[in-house]
Amino acid sequence: MSLLHLPRAAALPGFPSFGRLRFEPPRVARRTLSNGLPVWLVRDNTLPVVHLTMYFRAGSASDPAGREGLAHLCAPLLRDGGSAAWPAEKADEKLEYLGAEFYVHSYTEETHAELTALSKDLDAALAVFADALARPVFEEEKTAVARAEALELIRRRNDYPAKTALREARRALFGAAHPYGRRPEEASVAAATRAELAAFHSAFFRPDNAALAASGDFRSDEEALEKLEKAFGSWRPGAAARPPVPTPAHSGGRRILLADKPAAQAEIAILQRGPRRVSPEQPALALLCEALGGGFESRLFSEVRSRLGLAYSVSAYPALLSEGGFLATSCGTAPGTAGKALAEIFRQLERAGREPLPEDELERAKNSVINPFVFKFSTPHRLAAERALEEFHGFGAGYLDRYVDSLALTDAAAAQGAGRLFDPADAVVCVVGDAKALAPALAGFGAVEALAAD
Amino acid sequence: MNGALPGRPPVFERTLPNGLRLLVLEKTFVPTVSFALTFRAGNADCPPGKTGLAHMFEHMAFKGTRRVNTRDYAAEKPLLDKADEAALALRGEEDKGAAADPARLAALRAALEKAEEDAAAFSAGAEFTGTLERLGAHGLNAYTSADETVYHLSIPSDRAEAWFALEADRFLEPVPREFYRERSVVMEERRMGETSPGSVLYEKLCAAAFRSHPYGAPVVGWMDDIRRYLRADAEAFHAAYYVPNNATLAAVGDIRPAEAARLAEKYFSAWKPAPLPAPGPAPEPEQEGERRETVPFDAEPAFYLGFRNPPPGHPDEAALIMVGEVLAGGKTCRFYRGLVEGRRLALGADSHHSLPGSRYPSLFLIAGTPRAPHGCAELEAAVWEELERLKREPPSDWELGKVLNACEADIIRGMEGNSELARTLSRCDRLKGNWAYNWELLEALRRVRPSDVSAAAGKYLRRERCTAVTLARPAGQEASA
Numbered sequence: 037m038s039l040l041h042l043p044r045a046a047a048l049p050g051f052p053s054f055g056r057l058r059f060e061p062p063r064v065a066r067r068t069l070s071n072g073l074p075v076w077l078v079r080d081n082t083l084p085v086v087h088l089t090m091y092f093r094a095g096s097a098s099d100p101a102g103r104e105g106l107a108h109l110c111a112p113l114l115r116d117g118g119s120a121a122w123p124a125e126k127a128d129e130k131l132e133y134l135g136a137e138f139y140v141h142s143y144t145e146e147t148h149a150e151l152t153a154l155s156k157d158l159d160a161a162l163a164v165f166a167d168a169l170a171r172p173v174f175e176e177e178k179t180a181v182a183r184a185e186a187l188e189l190i191r192r193r194n195d196y197p198a199k200t201a202l203r204e205a206r207r208a209l210f211g212a213a214h215p216y217g218r219r220p221e222e223a224s225v226a227a228a229t230r231a232e233l234a235a236f237h238s239a240f241f242r243p244d245n246a247a248l249a250a251s252g253d254f255r256s257d258e259e260a261l262e263k264l265e266k267a268f269g270s271w272r273p274g275a276a277a278r279p280p281v282p283t284p285a286h287s288g289g290r291r292i293l294l295a296d297k298p299a300a301q302a303e304i305a306i307l308q309r310g311p312r313r314v315s316p317e318q319p320a321l322a323l324l325c326e327a328l329g330g331g332f333e334s335r336l337f338s339e340v341r342s343r344l345g346l347a348y349s350v351s352a353y354p355a356l357l358s359e360g361g362f363l364a365t366s367c368g369t370a371p372g373t374a375g376k377a378l379a380e381i382f383r384q385l386e387r388a389g390r391e392p393l394p395e396d397e398l399e400r401a402k403n404s405v406i407n408p409f410v411f412k413f414s415t416p417h418r419l420a421a422e423r424a425l426e427e428f429h430g431f432g433a434g435y436l437d438r439y440v441d442s443l444a445l446t447d448a449a450a451a452q453g454a455g456r457l458f459d460p461a462d463a464v465v466c467v468v469g470d471a472k473a474l475a476p477a478l479a480g481f482g483a484v485e486a487l488a489a490d
Numbered sequence: 491m492n493g494a495l496p497g498r499p500p501v502f503e504r505t506l507p508n509g510l511r512l513l514v515l516e517k518t519f520v521p522t523v524s525f526a527l528t529f530r531a532g533n534a535d536c537p538p539g540k541t542g543l544a545h546m547f548e549h550m551a552f553k554g555t556r557r558v559n560t561r562d563y564a565a566e567k568p569l570l571d572k573a574d575e576a577a578l579a580l581r582g583e584e585d586k587g588a589a590a591d592p593a594r595l596a597a598l599r600a601a602l603e604k605a606e607e608d609a610a611a612f613s614a615g616a617e618f619t620g621t622l623e624r625l626g627a628h629g630l631n632a633y634t635s636a637d638e639t640v641y642h643l644s645i646p647s648d649r650a651e652a653w654f655a656l657e658a659d660r661f662l663e664p665v666p667r668e669f670y671r672e673r674s675v676v677m678e679e680r681r682m683g684e685t686s687p688g689s690v691l692y693e694k695l696c697a698a699a700f701r702s703h704p705y706g707a708p709v710v711g712w713m714d715d716i717r718r719y720l721r722a723d724a725e726a727f728h729a730a731y732y733v734p735n736n737a738t739l740a741a742v743g744d745i746r747p748a749e750a751a752r753l754a755e756k757y758f759s760a761w762k763p764a765p766l767p768a769p770g771p772a773p774e775p776e777q778e779g780e781r782r783e784t785v786p787f788d789a790e791p792a793f794y795l796g797f798r799n800p801p802p803g804h805p806d807e808a809a810l811i812m813v814g815e816v817l818a819g820g821k822t823c824r825f826y827r828g829l830v831e832g833r834r835l836a837l838g839a840d841s842h843h844s845l846p847g848s849r850y851p852s853l854f855l856i857a858g859t860p861r862a863p864h865g866c867a868e869l870e871a872a873v874w875e876e877l878e879r880l881k882r883e884p885p886s887d888w889e890l891g892k893v894l895n896a897c898e899a900d901i902i903r904g905m906e907g908n909s910e911l912a913r914t915l916s917r918c919d920r921l922k923g924n925w926a927y928n929w930e931l932l933e934a935l936r937r938v939r940p941s942d943v944s945a946a947a948g949k950y951l952r953r954e955r956c957t958a959v960t961l962a963r964p965a966g967q968e969a970s971a
Contacts, residue, residue, distance in 0.1 A: 048557055048558065048655050048656070048659060051652065051655050052649070052651050052652055052655070054625060054648070054649050054652065057626050057646050057648070057649075059520075059521070059646070080519070082517075082519070083496060083902055083905055083906060084495060084496065084902065085902055085903060085906065116821065128820075128821050128822050129822055132819075132820045132821065132822045132892050132896070133888070133891065133892045133895060134895060134899075135892075135895035135896040135897075135898060135899030135900070136899070137899075152899075152903065153899075154495070154899055154902065156495075177831065178831075180834075181830065181831050181834065184834060184861055185830075185837060185861075187862075188790075188837045188861045188862060189837075191790055191862055192789070192790045192837075195687050195789035195790055196685075196686060196687075197685055198685075297788065298788070299684070299685040299788070300680075300681040300684035300685050301678065301681040301682055301684065301685040303685070331619070331623050332552070332616045332619035332620065332623065332630075333615065333616045333619065333620040333623065337616075338615065338616060341675055342616070342668065342671065342672075342675070343610075343671065344671075345671040345672070345673075345674030345675050345678075346674070346678065347675070347678050348675050348676070348678040348679035348682055349678075349679075349682060368678065368681070368682050368685070369678060370677075370678065370681055400620065400623075400624055403623070403624040403625075403626070404623045404624060406626075407624065407625060407626025407627075407646065408626045408627070408628040408646075409626075410520055410521065410522055410626070410646055411520075411522065411628040411629075411644060413520055414519070414520050414522060414644075414907065414908065415519065415906050415907055416519065417906075
C-alpha cells in the first residue's frame with residue numbers, strides 16, 4: 037500500500053503523515069444447531085448485554101400476488117401477535133419489564149428479528165424470542181391492529197415527497213407487479229387473512245432459511261450454544277423456495293415521471309438498474325458511487341450543493357438486491373432550481389459513465405471506502421452480524437477478508453466499466469413537487485409523464 | 491461481567507488551564523476512537539433577527555481556516571471582504587420588499603455570485619473534510635439544537651493526532667468562506683423542513699408556545715433571517731461562544747487518557763478563554779391560558795400538545811419524566827394499550843418530556859397521530875381522558891419498575907458504541923455539569939413514588955399550560971400525489 041499523499045493540510049505545522057490502514061477483521065467460527073441453523077457467536081464480557089439477530093430470506097418480494105404487503109404485516113406480528121407459549125400481552129409485559137428490546141423489520145428480500153437483553157435476563161428473553169419466531173399465533177386483536185396500522189400507513193404514504201419519489205421511481209423501474217417494484221395496496225392488505233399470514237410464516241420462517249448472529253456476555257461459547265439449542269432446537273426445517281424474480285420492466289431509455297404536490301421543495305429521484313448483489317462489478321460500483329455521491333468531496337456534493345448551493349440533500353448510493361438492484365441518485369431543491377439541479381446531476385452521471393476516474397479521485401474514493409472498513413466491526417455484535425451476512429448474502433466465507441484488496445486493486449478501467457450503469461440516457465426519473473412550476477423545466481430533459489395521485 | 495450490572499465507567503476527567511474540559515474512556519474492542527466536542531451554544535443564544543445563526547456557524551465550521559481549505563489566505567481575504575460588500579448591497583435592496591427594483595436585484599445577485607466565484611479561486615476544495623475522510627474518518631458530522639452544537643466523528647486510532655491538529659485549527663482560526671453559497675444551502679435545508687409535515691407542525695408548536703423566548707424559533711432559523719445573514723454575523727457568534735471554557739471534548743475508544751491529555755494540551759492550549767456573553771434571554775412570560783392553532787398542510791392529520799414545564803432542575807422533573815414513560819413508553823403503556831389497541835383511535839401516541847431543549851423552561855410534548863376514520867379531535871379528547879385518569883389513579887409499582895429497568899438497560903446499552911457514548915458524555919458534562927448525569931437521573935427516578943407521578947401530571951398537564959397545534963388539509967383539498 038502506498039503512502040497516502042496528503043494534501044495541503046500537511047502545511048499545518050507538525051502534521052503527521054499516515055499510510056493506508058491495515059485492519060483484518062477477526063474470524064468467527066460457524067456453528068450449527070441440530071436443525072441446521074447456522075450460528076455466528078462472538079463472546080464479549082465487557083458489558084452485561086447480549087444481542088441476537090435472526091436473519092430470514094423472506095421479504096416483500098415473496099408476497100403472493102394479490103397479497104402485496106403480507107410480509108410487512110407478518111413481520112411485526114411475530115413480535116406483537118403472541119406465540120404458542122406466550123400470549124401477546126404476557127410477552128409484552130415480560131420483555132418490557134426486563135427492559136429487553138425485540139424488533140422485527142422486513143425489507144424486500146430479508147426480515148431481521150433483533151433481541152437485546154441484559155445477560156442476567158437471557159433465559160427469559162430467549163424463551164419469548166424463540167417461541168415468537170418459531171410458533172407465532174397471530175392473535176385476532178393484534179392482527180386487526182397491525183392491519184389497521186398498515187392501512188393507515190398506506191393513507192399516509194405520500195405525506196413525505198422524498199419517499200414518494202423513490203418509491204414511484206422504483207415501481208416504474210421494475211414494474212408495478214414486479215417483486216422488487218410492488219407496493220402494498222389497501223385491497224391487498226385488507227384481504228390478507230390470519231391463515232395466509234400463518235402460511236407465509238410457515239413457508240419462509242424456517243431454520244434452513246435463516247442465519248443467527250449472537251454476541252455478548254455469555255459465560256462460554258458452549259453454554260451459549262446449549263441455550264440456543266434448547267430454545268431453537270425443536271424448530272423444524274422445511275422452507276419453501278423463493279419465487280423467481282423476472283427481468284425489470286424498464287429496459288432502457290429515459291422516463292420522466294412528475295407527481296403534482298406543491299411544496300417548498302421538489303424531490304428528485306433518479307433510478308438506474310444495478311448488477312446483482314454478488315457480482316464482480318460491486319467493488320468498482322462502490323468506488324464510483326463514493327466518487328459521485330458519497331461524502332463531502334464527492335462530485336454531487338461539491339457541485340450541486342457546495343458550489344451551486346442548489347441543495348442541502350444530494351447523494352448517490354447503490355441499493356443491493358440479489359437478482360439486480362439499483363443505483364439511486366436523489367436531490368431536494370426548490371422548484372425554481374430543479375431544472376438547473378437536474379442538468380448538473382445528469383452532467384455528473386454522464387461524466388461518471390464516459391470518463392475514467394482521474395487518479396486522485398480514484399485514490400480518494402479508495403481511501404474513503406477502505407480506511408473506515410474497521411467501523412463495520414466496531415462492536416462485538418457488528419462483527420458477528422458481518423460474518424453471518426457473508427454467507428447469508430451468498431458471498432461465501434472469506435469475502436470480508438478479501439474486501440479491502442478487491443477495492444484496492446480496482447483500476448480506473450474497471451471503475452469506468454461500471455460507469456456505464458450511470459448513463460443518464462437510461463434512467464427512471466421521478467419528481468414530486470409543484471407540477472405547474474416543474475413541467476416546463478423538466479420538458480427539456482425528455483417527455484414528461486404525469487403521475488396520478490395515489 | 492457475567493451478569494453483574496456495571497457501575498459508572500472509569501471516565502478520566504481533566505480541565506485544561508483554558509477551561510476546556512476533557513473526558514476520556516478507554517475501550518479497545520477495535521482500534522478506533524470516537525470524538526465529540528460539545529459547545530454550550532445553540533439557537534437559544536441567537537438574538538431575534540438572527541435566528542438559526544448557531545446552525546449557520548456549524549455549517550461554516552466545515553469550510554476551513556486560515557491554513558486549511560485555502561491556497562493563499564492573504565490573497566483570498568480581500569476577495570472575501572468584497573463578497574461581503576456585495577452581500578450587504580444586495581440585502582439593502584432586498585429589504586425594500588415589494589419596493590425593490592427587480593433589475594437592480596438581478597444585478598446585485600449576479601455581483602455577489604461573481605464575487606464569491608472570484609474568492610473561490612483561492613479555495614482548496616473540501617480540504618478539511620477530505621483529509622479526514624481519506625484518513626478513514628467515519629460519521630464526520632455535527633448537529634445544532636436549541637441548547638448546544640456538537641461536532642463528532644470516529645477515526646482509526648493510530649491517526650488520532652491528525653484529528654487533534656485539524657480540530658484545534660478549525661476552532662481557533664476558522665474562516666467562514668463560501669458563506670453566501672452555504673447560506674443558499676441552508677435555505678434548501680429550511681425548505682426541506684417546510685416540505686415535511688412533522689417539521690412544520692413542530693415549528694408551529696414552538697412558535698405558538700414561546701412568543702418571546704428563543705425556544706420559539708426554529709433551529710434552522712426563519713427564512714427571512716437566513717436571507718439576511720452576513721459573514722460577520724457568523725464570525726461574531728464564533729468569537730462569543732466558541733471559547734474553550736464553553737466546550738467539552740470526549741474521546742472514547744482505543745486511546746490512553748495520558749495520550750489524549752498530551753494531545754489536547756499540545757493542540758488546544760493556544761485557544762484563549764473569554765467570558766461568555768451576559769446570561770441568557772428574558773424568561774418567557776407565564777402562559778395566560780390554553781392556546782390552539784391549526785396548521786394547513788397537504789398531509790394526513792396529526793397534532794402536538796406542548797405543556798409548559800417547570801424550570802430545569804426543579805424537584806418535579808423526575809416525576810414528570812415518569813409521567814411520560816408511563817403514558818407512552820413501549821407497548822404496555824397507557825397510550826398504546828388504550829388508544830392504539832383498545833379504542834383503536836391512533837396510529838401512535840407518544841411523548842417527550844423536554845423540548846426543544848433543557849437549559850431553559852421547556853415543553854412536555856404529547857404527539858398524536860389518529861387512525862382514519864377517527865380524527866384529531868377525537869384522539870385528543872381520548873388523550874385528555876388518559877391524562878385525567880393518571881391524575882386520579884397513580885401508576886402501579888409494576889409500571890414504575892418497568893420504567894426503571896428500561897432506563898437501566900438503556901444506560902448499559904448506551905455504553906456499547908463509542909460514538910454514541912462520546913456524544914452522551916460530552917453533552918451531559920457541558921449541559922448538565924456532570925458526565926454521569928444519566929446515572930444520577932436514574933437514582934432520582936428510583937425515588938419517585940406513584941403518588942408523585944399523579945401529582946406531577948395534575949400540576950403540569952393542564953389546559954391552561956397547554957399549546958395545541960393540529961395539522962389538517964385545507965378545507966376542500968383532496969390528497970395530492
